[in-house]
Amino acid sequence: MSLNEAPKFVRADGPDKVTGSGRYTADMNMTGQLVAKFRYADVAHARVTKIDVSAAKATPGVLAVLTAADVPDLRYSPVVPDRTLFVKDVVRFEGEIVAAVAAVNAATAQAAVDSIVFEYDGLPVVTDLEAALADGSPIVHEGWESYGVSGDTVQRPNVASFSSIEKGDIRAGLAAADHVITSRYVADASHALPIEPRAVLAQWEGNKVTIWTSTQVPFDARNGVCETLQMPSSRVRIIVPHLGGGFGGKCGFHFEAHIAALARASKRPVKLVFSRREEFLAPDRRREGMIVDITTGVTNDGTITAREGWIAIDNGAYTADAAFFPQLAAMHVAGPYVSPNVFVESSLVYTNHQPSGSVRAPTAPQACWALESHTDEIARTIGMDPVDFRRKNTVDEGLEGPAAQVYGEIGLRRCLETAVANSAYGSQLPENEAVGVAVGWWPSFPGPSGAYIKVDADGSGQIITGAQECGTGSVMTLRYLAAEELGMEPEDFELVYQDTSAAPYDTGATGSQTLLNNGRAVIEGAREVAAQLRDVAADQLEAAAGDIVLADGFAHVSGSPDRNVSIVELAGIAAEGEMLIGKGSGTPPDYPTVSATCVGDQGVAGWAGPQFSCHAVRVRLDRDTGVVRVLEISAAHDSGTIINPIAAHGQVEGGITMGIGQALSEGTVYGDDAKQRNAGLLEYKLQTAADAPLVTTEFIEIPDPNAGPRGAKGLAEAPNVPTAAAIANAVAQLIGEPVRQLPMTPERVWAVSEGSSS
């Protein structure tokens, strides 16, 4: 079956998931298993004076208690190694782990955790981004200069990573403008919040450990265990049962080493299952708060002459994977617009908050919200229709982006026209309703990835892939790619995935990269098997291998469909001799080089497979309460070729809903003590089915020759990008000026509305 003919795409893991038979990590249990609990610091900044675990160790039923003294003394993390497994001398956020306990049951483990004596001298907390950057601020990481950062990373006091993008002459560009518009926008932090709280189960056999864990990135998790426990990768196996969502929250290496170390110390399998509160407080992965200052110079006819930006990103206490955030945020604040002169400075600022990390399109929804709100401010200032302003200034084929990348055929302007045309923009609307429009963009992330393909004696296929399925369906799509290469059916293939000891490396369910990179690997592996099948068929049909066609379960001679042999028969023959086994990785697409000056370059200024989008959102405002309700969203996306339409629509609908939450209700509230005040689903509000708007999606399918299979680009993160921005622009129309804080809660909307009407 050809991919294009596939009317519906039913997931290979679907029956497990709708019947309740699918196993997630928390559903796994081992004989003799102990329960793990952590003692958290519960203070955001402090110097440790005493950690005494003797009472915990003496508690009957407790088999292991670990602190920093029990694991190798080293700091880890990619790019900026500023993290330790356990609190050592200084606590830097409330969710840091002081000690880990393994006991025969949960109550015993909790009693032991409660008995641990943890004493400290409080230190002044760093919470405000601008104060953190000022001279004389308390320093979150004393001794940061010695951390040994990698690559071109630039650091400063309380700045984990600094980047700037500079092109042209910003002063001359602003001087040439008829209008200079300056805006400030401030976004709160928010959370990934997969519905499955994370779980880890570790078991040792001899000197090898197997860890079942709810990670999006099994190979990162393995490498983290290897690094922190000083083990070779040949002795660490990560298996991911079904994964209950991630959205970036389960990227990175988190608690696998703690649980592996507990299991080693107790000589028992040990299992950790997070409560929802722990899921809010402890992971190194929340969406970063951000301050964005933007200045744009425009001429009277609406031409951009210059764009200047200043960005402060709340890194939290440790850097996780966030070192590239400043450069990525700078790209989003400059945005998909043509400007001859650009200067954006961007800092990842240490605070005593929970660490930030990649959550679905990190930095982009906040930065896009700021930029696109600012864009509507520009249009209002010069009296131009905001859609016309975007028609005039957005990037297009042959034009140059902010880092001086020149684009091939791209679909941003078609996205703009399509999303607007499918919306009520420009129509007469009921009172208190408006349509806001915003455009967005997001890179694809080429990288190494591998797969094996085999066809067994009975003609059943297996795809053994390093790729990780987090719900998007992208691993499920791999069966279609293999089937098409081999003239077989998708259902003929079993997927073996999420096991670091079974399959070659893949980056994981991160960066919307699975289809882009692992799709390439699967196709290459399947082509190896196809060549082997043609050789066997050539012998059987007494034809040249080059003349053999694989289709509909048969090998036939080109031009003579009657001269055929079934693939099942060929597989049986091959199983007696040279078996049907293929491997693939392929060469990842290139990252374009850019000519703008990039200080603190983290490799995310030149975008391969750039994705583009436009959302037009119709909202209704209740002026008495400030409550904004999203009624309809018209979305148009250029993610290159769409291979799995049902999954693609699902990504857009899901990303939009997450974006609505970020726009209107999802924001972390911190106290003056730098601790979270709304770490629960009662206080931190997600969108529900009752809130679901009507979503209309169109894909602008332009195959990208420098991207994935058939010109497919990434997709899973992009729908998050322009949603909050489009909602903001609708709200600003209704109340006369933008709400300059995210989320745009009823209180904030009401306050701006009252201020502008009084």
Next chain:
Amino acid sequence: MSESATPQNFDLEVNGISYPISADQGKNLLSVIREDVGLTGTKEGCDDCECGACMVLLDGQPVNSCSYLAVQAQGRTVTTIEGVMQGEEMHALQRNLLDEGGVQCGFCTPGMIMSAHALLDRNSNPTPEDVKIGLSGNLCRCTGYAKILAAVEKTAAE
């Protein structure tokens, strides 16, 4: 060791099978289903009645099993996701969720199916708004709900 001072002995009927249970009287229905009965299709997402992943039917009514004492379920019938299949055939809700693309990570799916089941049991001809309200106690972070709502509406129309 401080867990379960006085275990309570009682029978619990789950999916038509009666199980002898010995559990602390403070143990919630969710934990008894997952640990004592041994059915793990019912999920724990928040332990706070906010997410609906633990939804089961108690005498046909949807209940967040995380916040319901197991002992209170004795003498009543509990239906979990494992009891939804009709013999070897999927229930229309299960089939339509797959056909419509209403399943992504799948963690909310069992609870969502139980809520939808209860909704259709009490209202075989729900309006789209009825379906939205009927599922509003179940959080999904993947799908944006559209395909789940479509699957339930399609089931109702069959």
